[in-house]
Amino acid sequence: MTEVSVDSAAETGGCPIAYPSLESVACPYPIFAEQLEQGLQEPEGDGPYLVSRHETITHVLKHPEIFSSTTDLNAEAQPGWEASVFSSDPPDHTVKREIAHRTLKPGRLKAYGPMIEEIIEGLIDDFIDDGEVEFVGQFANLMSSEVMFRLLDISREEAGWVAGVTFEGIGARFLPHSMQLQQEADGARLNEFMLDVVRRRMENLGDDTISELIRGHRERTGEDDIDYLAVEASVFLLGGVLTTAHLTGTAMRLLLAHPDQMAAVRADYSLIPNMLEEAMRFESPLQFMPRVTLEDTELEGVSIPAKSELILVYAAANRDEKQFPQADRFDIRRDGVRRHFGFGLGTHFCLGAPLARLEGKVAYESLFNRIDNIRLADPEDDGGYINSAFNRGPATLRLKFDRVVG
Ligand code: HEM
Numbered sequence: 361m362t363e364v365s366v367d368s369a370a371e372t373g374g375c376p377i378a379y380p381s382l383e384s385v386a387c388p389y390p391i392f393a394e395q396l397e398q399g400l401q402e403p404e405g406d407g408p409y410l411v412s413r414h415e416t417i418t419h420v421l422k423h424p425e426i427f428s429s430t431t432d433l434n435a436e437a438q439p440g441w442e443a444s445v446f447s448s449d450p451p452d453h454t455v456k457r458e459i460a461h462r463t464l465k466p467g468r469l470k471a472y473g474p475m476i477e478e479i480i481e482g483l484i485d486d487f488i489d490d491g492e493v494e495f496v497g498q499f500a501n502l503m504s505s506e507v508m509f510r511l512l513d514i515s516r517e518e519a520g521w522v523a524g525v526t527f528e529g530i531g532a533r534f535l536p537h538s539m540q541l542q543q544e545a546d547g548a549r550l551n552e553f554m555l556d557v558v559r560r561r562m563e564n565l566g567d568d569t570i571s572e573l574i575r576g577h578r579e580r581t582g583e584d585d586i587d588y589l590a591v592e593a594s595v596f597l598l599g600g601v602l603t604t605a606h607l608t609g610t611a612m613r614l615l616l617a618h619p620d621q622m623a624a625v626r627a628d629y630s631l632i633p634n635m636l637e638e639a640m641r642f643e644s645p646l647q648f649m650p651r652v653t654l655e656d657t658e659l660e661g662v663s664i665p666a667k668s669e670l671i672l673v674y675a676a677a678n679r680d681e682k683q684f685p686q687a688d689r690f691d692i693r694r695d696g697v698r699r700h701f702g703f704g705l706g707t708h709f710c711l712g713a714p715l716a717r718l719e720g721k722v723a724y725e726s727l728f729n730r731i732d733n734i735r736l737a738d739p740e741d742d743g744g745y746i747n748s749a750f751n752r753g754p755a756t757l758r759l760k761f762d763r764v765v766g
Contacts, residue, residue: 379391379395379410379673379749380531380534380647380648380671380749380750381534381749382534382535382536382539382747382748382749384749385745385746385747385748385749385752386745388647388675388752389679389688392412392673392675392676392679393679395410395412395673395676396412396413396676396679396680396681399412399413399416399660400412400413400416400659400660400662402662403668403669407669408433408650408668408669408670408671409659409664409668409669409670409671410670410671410673411659411670411671411672411673412673412676412677412680413660413677413680413682414677414678414680414682414683414699414701415680415682415683416659416660417672417673417674417677417701417705418705419659420651420659420670420672421672421701421704421705421706421707421708422705422706424449424450424453424706424707424708425449425450425654426653426654426655426657427651427652427653427654427657427670428449428651428652428653428654429446429447429448429449429453429650429651429708430442430447430448430449430652431447431530431650431651431652431669432652432669433530433533433650433652433669433671440551440587440588440590440591441591441595443587443588443591443592444456444588444591444592444595445457445460445592445595445711446595446599446708450707453707453708454707455580456592457707457711458576459572459573459576459577459580460573460576460592460596460711461711462572462576463511463568463569463572464711464712464714464715466714469714469715469718472507472511472715472718473718473722475507475510476507476718476719476722477722477726479503479506479507479510480503480719480722480723480726481726483498483499483502483503483506484499484726484727484730484731486498487499488730488731488763491760491761491762491763492737492758492759492760492761493758493759493761494756494757494758494759495609495612495754495757495758495759496605496609496743496753496754496755496756496757497756499608499723500604500605500606500608500609500612500723501523501524501601501602501605502523503604503605503608503719503723504523504600504601504602504603504604504605504608504719505519505520505522505523505601505605507600507604507715507719508596508597508600508601511568511569511596511600512557512568512569512570512593512596512597513561513566513568513569513570513571514557514570518553518557519553519597521549522550522597522598522601523601523602523605525546526602526746526747526748526751527543527546527547527550527598527602528543528748528750528751530648530649530650530750531647531648531748531749531750531751532750534749534750535749550594550597550598551590551591551594554590554591554593554594554597555586555587555590557570557590557593558570558574558586558589558590558593559586561574562574562584562586569593569596570589570593573589573592573593573596574589577589596712599710599711599712600712600715600716602645602751602753603645603646603712603716603751604645604712604715604716604719604720605753606643606645606746606751606752606753606754607636607639607640607645607702607716607720607753608719608720608723609753609754609757610639610642610643610645610752610753610754611635611636611639611720611724612734612754612757612759613643613742613743613754613757614638614639614642614643614690615635615734616734616735616736616742616759617690618690621635621690621691621692622734624692624693625692625724625728626728626732629724629725629728631692631693632720632721632724632725633717633721634692634693634694634697635692635724636717636720636721636724637697637698637700637702638690638691638692638694638697639690640678640700640702640703641678641684641694641697641700641702642678642690643675643752643753644674644675644678644700644701644702644752645702645751645752645753646674646702646750646751646752647673647674647675647749647750647751647752648671648672648673648674648675648750649671649672649674649704649708650669650670650671650672651669651670651672652667652668652669652670653665653666653667653668653670654666654667672701674700674701674702674704675752677701678700678701678702683696683699684696684697684699684700703716729764730763730764731761731762731763731764732761732762732763732764733761733762734759734760734761735759735760735761736757736758736759736760737758737759737760738758741758742754742757743755743756743757743758744756
């Protein structure tokens with residue numbers, strides 16, 4: 361793990377500054393500023409290189425033939441993940457991605473619209489009479505998990521527990537040992553569950569995402585590979601639940617902290633998509649991604665040997681002043697905000713981005729239509745962040761509101 365030296369303790373709020381680590385959760389931005397200033401950080405021992413600058417990360421993501429996704433950091437994260445679309449390289453990746461993309465194409469997405477709206481309106485119905493809501497637990501998490509459950513055709517009764525778990529993926533390596541053990545247990549439980557779902561689904565294909573994955577794999581190889589399919593289905597489920605919930609929760613948190621921008625976006629719904637992108641940039645739900653070098657190469661004038669692990673700190677690059685002037689300012693009207701790495705870039709660009717964007721848009725339109733004067737239930741308590749260096753999002757967000765009348 362790379363130690364980042366920050367001159368002033370006041371700048372970091374006095375928190376420890378190893379990155380990535382759980383300790384950096386409370387105050388990552390001064391650490392990112394330091395990383396951006398210093399540039400590429402070489403590892404101590406066998407740790408990863410830290411890459412933070414926007415320009416350098418763009419270069420890395422545009423050269424998958426050198427910077428591979430088949431990294432041990434991914435393989436360590438969940439058993440079998442090395443086979444997934446997420447962790448493979450072209451040409452294997454190209455085929456897997458085409459199959460995975462089938463259920464997320466624009467035509468399908470259009471059809472999901474009414475389903476998403478129905479879920480969101482139902483969730484608002486459930487709390488609107490109370491005048492208050494714990495926005496993360498009663499809305500954001502339930503929304504994103506319900507959408508993924510419907511796509512995969514699995515029920516909340518059997519899979520609801522997944523929505524409550526922080527799957528760390530590659531972040532697991534940077535957790536304390538006891539949490540690593542918990543991650544392994546959760547990963548094994550998810551894998552067992554998915555093996556069972558895929559086994560049953562093979563007997564009875566439908567038009568859900570898991571059935572599409574099974575069909576695509578049969579077309580490609582002529583057989584059923586249950587272990588691979590369970591992993592791919594898990595990537596979908598995990599890819600879409602916590603991330604989208606965090607985007608939704610983070611956007612609310614930021615709007616509450618910027619009442620003028622809350623008023624502006626309420627008055628003009630056409631600002632909602634850019635507001636969501638700015639929230640993604642400002643507090644990226646996935647903070648970093650790994651790569652490994654397939655050959656000797658160079659970044660920022662530093663020689664990097666083959667087989668080196670890299671951590672691409674997307675959340676730091678999203679605060680790079682060279683790309684985003686006044687990067688520490690939340691600005692829902694920011695030009696060029698889509699250059700953020702919240703969804704990655706290039707060959708592995710998030711397949712679920714259009715779905716996450718749609719969920720966020722419908723969520724905020726519906727919320728603004730029905731509740732007003734949204735405020736923290738306790739002005740002193742913004743709920744804090746979840747305990748994870750890899751995922752970033754509000755732990756809880758207790759709100760009060762008035763009902764929109766008329
Ligand atoms: C706000 C919500 C989301 C965020 C922040 C997010 C973030 C990301 C990022 C950063 C990547 C790129 C990984 C890399 O660079 O190696 C990615 C890939 C991926 N995401 Fe998302 N994601 C979100 C929503 C979703 C949803 C809703 C789904 C599923 C429906 C999904 C499925 C995937 C898949 C399958 C990949 C792998 C693509 C590939 O490797 O070719 N994501 N996501």
